[in-house]
Each structure stands twice: as C-alpha cells, then as structure tokens.
Amino acid sequence: MNKLVIGLFIVAFSACANKPRPVDVIKFADLDKLIQDNSSDLMVVNFWATWCAPCVKELPQFEKLLTKYENQGLKVVLVSFDFVEQLEKKVIPFVKKKDIKSDVMLLDETDYNSFIDKIDPKWSGAIPATLMLDNRNGNRRFFEKEFKEGELEEAFNNFVH
Amino acid sequence: MKKNILITIGVLSVAMIFFINAKKTTLAVGSVNYEVGDFARDFNLKNIDGKMVSMSGVRDAKGFIVIFTCNTCPFSKMYEERIMELQTKYQPLGFPVMAINPNDKELSSGDSFENMKLRAKEKGFNFPYLYDETQEIASAYGATRTPHVFVLKRASDKYKVAYVGAIDNNHKDASMASKKYVEEAVDNLLSGKDVPTKFTKAIGCTIKWRDA
Numbered sequence: 001m002n003k004l005v006i007g008l009f010i011v012a013f014s015a016c017a018n019k020p021r022p023v024d025v026i027k028f029a030d031l032d033k034l035i036q037d038n039s040s041d042l043m044v045v046n047f048w049a050t051w052c053a054p055c056v057k058e059l060p061q062f063e064k065l066l067t068k069y070e071n072q073g074l075k076v077v078l079v080s081f082d083f084v085e086q087l088e089k090k091v092i093p094f095v096k097k098k099d100i101k102s103d104v105m106l107l108d109e110t111d112y113n114s115f116i117d118k119i120d121p122k123w124s125g126a127i128p129a130t131l132m133l134d135n136r137n138g139n140r141r142f143f144e145k146e147f148k149e150g151e152l153e154e155a156f157n158n159f160v161h
Numbered sequence: 162m163k164k165n166i167l168i169t170i171g172v173l174s175v176a177m178i179f180f181i182n183a184k185k186t187t188l189a190v191g192s193v194n195y196e197v198g199d200f201a202r203d204f205n206l207k208n209i210d211g212k213m214v215s216m217s218g219v220r221d222a223k224g225f226i227v228i229f230t231c232n233t234c235p236f237s238k239m240y241e242e243r244i245m246e247l248q249t250k251y252q253p254l255g256f257p258v259m260a261i262n263p264n265d266k267e268l269s270s271g272d273s274f275e276n277m278k279l280r281a282k283e284k285g286f287n288f289p290y291l292y293d294e295t296q297e298i299a300s301a302y303g304a305t306r307t308p309h310v311f312v313l314k315r316a317s318d319k320y321k322v323a324y325v326g327a328i329d330n331n332h333k334d335a336s337m338a339s340k341k342y343v344e345e346a347v348d349n350l351l352s353g354k355d356v357p358t359k360f361t362k363a364i365g366c367t368i369k370w371r372d373a
Contacts, residue, residue, distance in 0.1 A: 047364075049235075051235050052366060052367075053269070054367060054369075081364050083235075083333065110330065110331040110332060110333055110334075110337070111330045111331065111339075112327070112330070112332075112362060112363045112364045113326070113327060113330055113361040113362050113363060114330075116362040116363075116364070117362065123362070124305040124306060124362060125305070125306055125362045125363045125364045125365055126305045126306035126364075126365055126366070126367035126368070127306075127364060127365075127366070127367060128367065144305070144367075146367070
C-alpha cells in the first residue's frame with residue numbers, strides 16, 4: 001500500500017516536472033473570448049510566430065514585462081501564427097527551450113480577413129503586433145511594430161498611466 | 162530690380178527645399194498608402210535577369226498584378242505556386258504579375274538579390290521578380306507585409322489601384338479558398354465591371370525596413 005502511494009507520488013511528481021509548457025491551439029472565437037475576458041486587470045497580447053525573426057527578437061521583453069508586472073495583475077498572452085502542423089516539431093520545443101512563462105496559444109485559422117479588423121481596425125496584418133488592454137477602465141491600444149530594446153516597457157507604462 | 166529678382170529666387174529655392182524635405186519625411190514614415198482609386202506610381206527595378214523592368218515598358222498590358230513578396234516569409238512561400246498560376250492565367254489576358262521583393266538584405270540576408278535569383282531558379286518563377294533595393298516603391302505603395310497585392314488598371318499612362326490585399330482567403334490550401342480575391346478583381350476588370358471586394362487583410366511577414 002505504502003509502496004503504491006509512493007509510486008503514485010513519484011509518477012505524479014515526475015509528470016509535473018516534465019510537463020511541457022502547454023500551447024493551446026485556439027480558433028478566433030477563443031481569442032475573442034480571451035480578449036473580452038476581464039479577470040486580469042491588465043493584459044498584453046502579442047502576435048508572433050517562431051519563423052518571424054523580429055517577433056522572436058522582441059519576445060524576451062514580453063517575458064521581462066510579465067515578471068515585473070505580474071503582481072500588479074498583468075497577464076501576457078503570446079498568440080502564435082505558426083501552422084498547427086508545426087506545433088509538436090517547432091512551437092512546443094521553442095517554448096520549452098526558451099522557458100517561456102507567458103501563456104502561449106496557437107491561432108489555427110485561415111480566413112484572416114474575417115477577423116483582423118475585430119482585433120484592431122488599424123492592423124494591416126503584419127507581425128509582430130501587440131494589443132494592450134486595461135480592464136480597469138476599458139482602454140486598449142494597438143501596435144503594429146517591433147519593439148526595440150526597452151520600448152515595450154515604455155509603451156506599457158505610457159498606456160497604463 | 163536685379164536685387165529683387167535675386168531675393169525672389171532665393172526665397173523660392175528655400176521654399177522648394179522645404180517642400181522636397183517635407184515630402185521625403187512623409188515617404189520615410191510610410192504614411193503614403195495607396196487606396197483603391199488612387200493612381201500608383203511606376204517603377205524601374207532590376208529583375209533577376211539583370212534587366213530593368215517598368216510598367217510603362219510593358220506596352221500591351223491592360224493592367225498589372227503587383228505583388229510585394231520575398232524569399233523567406235512562410236506565407237510568401239505558400240503562395241509561390243499561386244503567383245505562378247496567376248501569371249500563367251492572366252499575362253496572356255493582359256494582366257501580368259510584377260513581383261517585388263522590398264526586404265532589406267542586411268536585416269534579412271535570405272532576401273538578397275543573389276538569393277532571389279536562386280529562389281526563382283529553384284521554383285521556376287515565370288514572372289518578373291524585381292528587387293526594390295531602396296524600398297522606395299514598397300514605401301510609396303504603403304505595402305506593410307509579404308505577400309501584399311496591388312491590382313492596377315492601366316488608363317493610358319496611369320495605373321489606377323483597383324484592389325489591395327490578399328491573394329485569397331486560405332494561405333494553407335488554395336483548393337480550400339472560398340474567395341479568390343485577385344482572380345475575382347482581374348476577371349471583373351477584364352469584363353469592364355466594378356471590383357466587388359476592393360480591400361482585404363491578411364497575416365503576413367512584416368517588411369524588413371532598413372533602420373532610418
């Protein structure tokens with residue numbers, strides 16, 4: 001009996017330790033729900049892909065932002081436009097290797113024109129792009145640009161204050 | 162009298178310099194975006210065969226399918242076959258494809274002129290693949306991503322923008338696309354009709370703009 005409990009404990013523990021950062025595969029309806037969800041005070045949604053060099057370059061800034069402002073109610077969501085066929089081979093290994101703490105989702109959609117305006121009318125569709133939401137006052141701000149070193153936190157502070 | 166003329170010339174020159182500089186600044190920030198109904202400027206860009214290509218040089222064209230694309234973007238790669246099919250179908254009808262790579266080779270070495278030649282050879286491109294090395298044309302058109310299409314209708318020596326956006330509504334699988342925006346636009350222009358869908362958006366790789 002004891003052995004069984006210990007055994008289960010070990011299995012459970014190792015499962016936890018080896019658990020890859022989950023990457024949820026979502027549709028636009030899920031993303032829309034997520035954007036509407038106001039359970040966290042502040043949310044930063046970044047649109048990226050593993051094959052997008054400027055996106056990958058700016059990712060550490062999002063991770064730093066999360067670490068610094070998480071206790072002030074910030075949630076960071078990285079929405080990947082990688083192709084779903086690449087989930088196991090590319091996206092999950094990338095997230096593991098970089099030890100990404102932000103929530104990572106893969107948006108598996110094809111008819112882009114049907115939803116880009118719903119995220120922001122100013123968005124032409126180029127990535128990287130970032131949406132900031134303040135659920136305390138309903139403010140939102142959209143950026144179709146790559147944040148150079150230090151620019152993300154500055155933009156975030158300008159947005160929040 | 163002579164002095165007055167000199168002063169006038171001086172003032173005019175200063176004003177002109179201001180005007181030219183102001184125009185340059187607007188171009189640099191990319192705020193000049195062609196919209197449907199605008200007239201697009203011609204270009205004179207180097208093709209992968211080393212020859213310079215302009216729209217005015219294609220005498221018998223009724224219009225052009227100008228596509229900003231590149232070697233490296235996954236979306237561009239997914240659309241290569243379809244761009245070749247557009248050229249096969251529409252060049253004989255007077256709407257040839259003009260593919261333009263606007264990416265800065267310092268920021269994206271895979272998009273250098275040499276690599277354009279390699280890619281075109283490997284894939285057997287049947288359309289002109291032009292190098293916008295100064296990024297002037299992409300900037301003037303207001304292209305933001307690859308692929309980004311501008312369908313132009315020729316009116317004597319002018320090129321009126323008739324459609325801006327995506328090739329179709331399924332990047333992954335052409336056979337699953339329920340809307341073929343570019344084909345629909347060109348078909349309507351060929352039969353003298355209005356283009357029903359004039360503007361669409363799509364996810365694409367941001368153009369690698371050289372740092373100002």
